[in-house]
Amino acid sequence: MGAITSGKYRAIVISIALFIVFDAGVLIMNFYIANQFARDATEVNLAGRQRTLSQRLLKALLQTDNALGSGNYIDVPLNELKSSFRLFDDTLNAFNKGGEVMGVDGDPVLVEALDDPYARRMLTETIEQWLPLREALQPMLAFDAKIDRSAELIMTDAGAELEGDLFHAIMVATAEGRDTRLHELTNGLTVHMEYESTRRAARLRIIQVTGICLALINFFVILFHFIRNLNKYDAMIEQARKETGEILETVNEGLFLLDSEYRIGTQHSAALSGIFRRDNLGGVNLIELLRGIVPETTLNVARDYISLFFGKRVNQALVDDLNPLNEVEVHFGGDSSMFQTRYLGFEFRRVLVDDQLSHLLVTVNDITEKVALERELQESRARSSAQLDMLMDILHIEPEMLTDFLCGSERSLGKINSILRRPAKGIEVYKAKLDQIFREVHTVKGEAAALGLNSVEIHAHELEDLIAEIQERPSIRGSDFLPLTIKLDEVLGHIQSVRELVARLIDFRTAFDRSSIAQVDDDQRSAPRTDMSALMHNLAERIADEQGKRVNLHCVGLEGRHVPEAYRGPLKDMALQFIRNGVTHGIEPPGERNEANKGQVGRIAMKFMPLNGTGFEFSYRDDGRGLDLDLIRRTAVEKGFVTADQIDTMEERAVMALIFQRGFSTCEQVSTDAGRGVGMDVIRNLVNELNGKVRVSTARGEFTQFKITLPAIPSDMDQAA
Amino acid sequence: MMKLMIVDDSNIIRRKIERSTEVDGLEVVATASNGVEALEQFPKVCPDIVTMDLTMPEMGGIECVERMVEIDPNVIILVISALSDKATAIEALKKGANGFLCKPFTEEELNRAFRELLEEANYG
Numbered sequence: 001m002g003a004i005t006s007g008k009y010r011a012i013v014i015s016i017a018l019f020i021v022f023d024a025g026v027l028i029m030n031f032y033i034a035n036q037f038a039r040d041a042t043e044v045n046l047a048g049r050q051r052t053l054s055q056r057l058l059k060a061l062l063q064t065d066n067a068l069g070s071g072n073y074i075d076v077p078l079n080e081l082k083s084s085f086r087l088f089d090d091t092l093n094a095f096n097k098g099g100e101v102m103g104v105d106g107d108p109v110l111v112e113a114l115d116d117p118y119a120r121r122m123l124t125e126t127i128e129q130w131l132p133l134r135e136a137l138q139p140m141l142a143f144d145a146k147i148d149r150s151a152e153l154i155m156t157d158a159g160a161e162l163e164g165d166l167f168h169a170i171m172v173a174t175a176e177g178r179d180t181r182l183h184e185l186t187n188g189l190t191v192h193m194e195y196e197s198t199r200r201a202a203r204l205r206i207i208q209v210t211g212i213c214l215a216l217i218n219f220f221v222i223l224f225h226f227i228r229n230l231n232k233y234d235a236m237i238e239q240a241r242k243e244t245g246e247i248l249e250t251v252n253e254g255l256f257l258l259d260s261e262y263r264i265g266t267q268h269s270a271a272l273s274g275i276f277r278r279d280n281l282g283g284v285n286l287i288e289l290l291r292g293i294v295p296e297t298t299l300n301v302a303r304d305y306i307s308l309f310f311g312k313r314v315n316q317a318l319v320d321d322l323n324p325l326n327e328v329e330v331h332f333g334g335d336s337s338m339f340q341t342r343y344l345g346f347e348f349r350r351v352l353v354d355d356q357l358s359h360l361l362v363t364v365n366d367i368t369e370k371v372a373l374e375r376e377l378q379e380s381r382a383r384s385s386a387q388l389d390m391l392m393d394i395l396h397i398e399p400e401m402l403t404d405f406l407c408g409s410e411r412s413l414g415k416i417n418s419i420l421r422r423p424a425k426g427i428e429v430y431k432a433k434l435d436q437i438f439r440e441v442h443t444v445k446g447e448a449a450a451l452g453l454n455s456v457e458i459h460a461h462e463l464e465d466l467i468a469e470i471q472e473r474p475s476i477r478g479s480d481f482l483p484l485t486i487k488l489d490e491v492l493g494h495i496q497s498v499r500e501l502v503a504r505l506i507d508f509r510t511a512f513d514r515s516s517i518a519q520v521d522d523d524q525r526s527a528p529r530t531d532m533s534a535l536m537h538n539l540a541e542r543i544a545d546e547q548g549k550r551v552n553l554h555c556v557g558l559e560g561r562h563v564p565e566a567y568r569g570p571l572k573d574m575a576l577q578f579i580r581n582g583v584t585h586g587i588e589p590p591g592e593r594n595e596a597n598k599g600q601v602g603r604i605a606m607k608f609m610p611l612n613g614t615g616f617e618f619s620y621r622d623d624g625r626g627l628d629l630d631l632i633r634r635t636a637v638e639k640g641f642v643t644a645d646q647i648d649t650m651e652e653r654a655v656m657a658l659i660f661q662r663g664f665s666t667c668e669q670v671s672t673d674a675g676r677g678v679g680m681d682v683i684r685n686l687v688n689e690l691n692g693k694v695r696v697s698t699a700r701g702e703f704t705q706f707k708i709t710l711p712a713i714p715s716d717m718d719q720a721a
Numbered sequence: 722m723m724k725l726m727i728v729d730d731s732n733i734i735r736r737k738i739e740r741s742t743e744v745d746g747l748e749v750v751a752t753a754s755n756g757v758e759a760l761e762q763f764p765k766v767c768p769d770i771v772t773m774d775l776t777m778p779e780m781g782g783i784e785c786v787e788r789m790v791e792i793d794p795n796v797i798i799l800v801i802s803a804l805s806d807k808a809t810a811i812e813a814l815k816k817g818a819n820g821f822l823c824k825p826f827t828e829e830e831l832n833r834a835f836r837e838l839l840e841e842a843n844y845g
Binding site: 297300301304305308313314315317318319321322323324401404405438439442443445446447449450451452461464468 | 730731733734737774776777778799802803804805806807808810811812814815817818819820821822823824825834837838841
């Protein structure tokens with residue numbers, strides 16, 4: 001009701017109420033007027049009858065007298081006289097005081113006393129004129145006119161008396177023009193009443209017309225107002241419908257409302273039909289729609305999940321992770337040639353109306369491409385970073401927690417092992433074993449996840465999957481546990497590799513601590529010993545990465561106590577230079593190596609060893625493309641190291657020696673690693689300083705090798721350095 | 722002050738939750754390592770919010786949720802579990818849990834979940 005009296009319906013309600021009031025007023029008025037007309041008509045008729053009666057009375061009086069005088073029957077005129085008298089008298093009385101009289105049609109009518117002053121005055125005078133006549137007529141009324149003949153009657157005393165009375169009455173009636181006056185008065189009354197009636201009728205007609213006009217105006221107002229508002233609301237509704245329609249036509253998502261019976265609403269986005277590959281989805285049960293295109297188990301979980309939203313307990317924001325339809329694989333088409341696998345993503349949101357849950361708003365997307373991309377990304381990420389991740393993971397964990405975890409996990413896995421070994425028979429026992437194992441694995445997984453040890457988490461998860469898969473089998477046999485044992489070994493192995501990594505990190509840290517202490521004590525020139533190998537490997541890898549090559553570095557005897565103190569610095573410089581040159585010039589890109597059937601990874605080997613007390617040999621060898629003697633010749637001539645004539649006469653060994661010239665480079669591009677023409681001359685200078693010798697050997701497409709022989713160091717020299 | 726009870730069979734997870742709770746007006750009043758222990762303590766400490774693991778020895782989380790809601794229908798239960806099986810977690814919600822947080826979780830995620838639940842408890 002409140003909604004009706006307020007808002008858009010208010011004006012209409014008020015208008016209609018007014019219309020009803022006007023109509024009712026006109027109706028009541030009509031009823032009143034009809035009554036008034038009936039009354040007026042009766043009164044005018046009665047007044048007109050009085051006028052007639054006043055004359056008929058006198059006529060009857062004269063006829064009676066005449067009949068009596070001539071000896072005729074008097075009963076007819078006498079009865080006429082009597083009835084006229086009574087009628088006249090009664091009516092006069094009724095006009096004066098109100099009462100019932102015989103109407104003109106013979107039926108009794110109720111007459112009210114006349115109340116308007118003019119009529120009243122006329123009535124009073126009429127009564128005054130009537131009373132003496134009434135008195136004079138009394139004997140005639142009392143006379144019994146049974147006597148048949150007047151001739152006989154007149155012979156009697158009664159006749160004589162009647163004659164006398166008649167004469168007297170006639171005298172009274174005609175005296176002072178009473179009969180004329182009575183006629184005038186009754187006539188006047190009639191005319192007055194007729195006039196009054198006409199006047200009243202005119203007045204009432206005006207009222208009636210006004211009422212009807214008002215009602216009509218009101219009706220048109222309502223009509224106009226109503227139609228205008230209706231048009232306005234129609235336009236608004238149409239606009240809203242159009243906008244909604246446009247949205248639903250345009251959005252890429254499948255959008256629809258879902259009721260608690262899982263029925264899809266009639267209004268849904270056009271994209272929905274495309275996603276489900278069928279039309280007329282309004283009113284369709286979502287669960288039935290999904291049946292056959294998603295697995296039955298998923299369907300049951302989905303039904304449970306959706307029903308949770310219709311309950312009050314769950315928090316919408318905290319159950320999104322559990323949505324079984326957030327990335328669901330669907331299969332369309334029973335025909336195998338048309339069979340298609342897509343991924344759909346569903347989102348459910350509560351729709352509240354006046355704080356009451358009315359529907360769920362469901363959004364569906366075809367996320368097939370997204371899923372494919374994600375999987376690709378995941379795979380490549382997993383491939384490239386498993387080992388590094390593990391290292392990084394470990395570095396972030398508090399050592400105490402990590403140790404805790406490793407011990408705990410090994411204990412759990414040991415427990416699983418003993419569970420697996422325990423003899424058992426019967427499906428119930430097997431199932432109990434699986435439950436126990438699952439719990440243990442789950443704990444390991446949870447803790448690994450908490451610590452961010454993804455690799456362990458993944459392994460544990462795989463083991464969990466395996467257990468779950470066995471649990472779902474209709475019958476379980478002892479042999480089903482075999483894959484578990486294998487997988488368990490794998491997990492255990494992985495945890496052990498984590499342990500080893502940790503141990504190496506601890507070693508590294510200890511060594512690092514020691515070397516930094518040593519560095520403080522030692523001469524600043526000497527590099528930390530443990531850094532040497534890592535430095536070379538890093539350099540080789542960095543250059544190879546930059547140039548899109550792959551290289552495997554193998555070093556023997558380059559660090560530690562085998563290298564005399566005096567040779568350490570130069571040796572490091574030379575080694576780094578060899579690596580730089582070797583990766584840049586020697587090692588080919590993987591494609592080129594493939595064509596040469598050499599394997600994609602280039603090999604560089606460096607070795608430092610004593611030569612039976614006569615000195616030391618430092619060798620470098622790579623399995624790259626070898627020195628290009630023609631290129632060296634051309635470059636040497638172009639850059640003016642030798643003349644064209646000279647080069648023709650030079651031996652191979654001499655040509656090779658050109659690479660040790662300062663500023664000599666065959667590389668066209670200058671990079672951080674090659675091309676400036678400094679490098680090999682550095683090596684030659686170092687070798688010269690140390691009184692050593694360098695030999696080069698190479699085979700085109702096979703290898704390049706440098707052998708540097710260094711003299712033995714006198715003990716005093718060693719100490720001096 | 723709202724009272725929080727932590728139920729999880731892993732010591733590490735319990736410690737992590739305990740340490741991460743930074744929501745104003747939330748105080749850890751009890752911890753339990755399985756459903757049986759949790760139900761023993763429940764009537765003594767009358768917690769407002771419970772974090773609940775699902776896979777635990779003695780008594781798992783699902784049964785524990787059901788029993789707790791029977792004792793106190795107004796208790797707010799946040800299931801914190803590794804998401805190995807959505808159906809199991811949904812079962813816990815059907816039994817009366819209010820929300821779910823997937824292990825592993827960050828401090829921020831945990832605190833957001835608590836705030837989400839407390840807000841609903843205050844206005845809902």
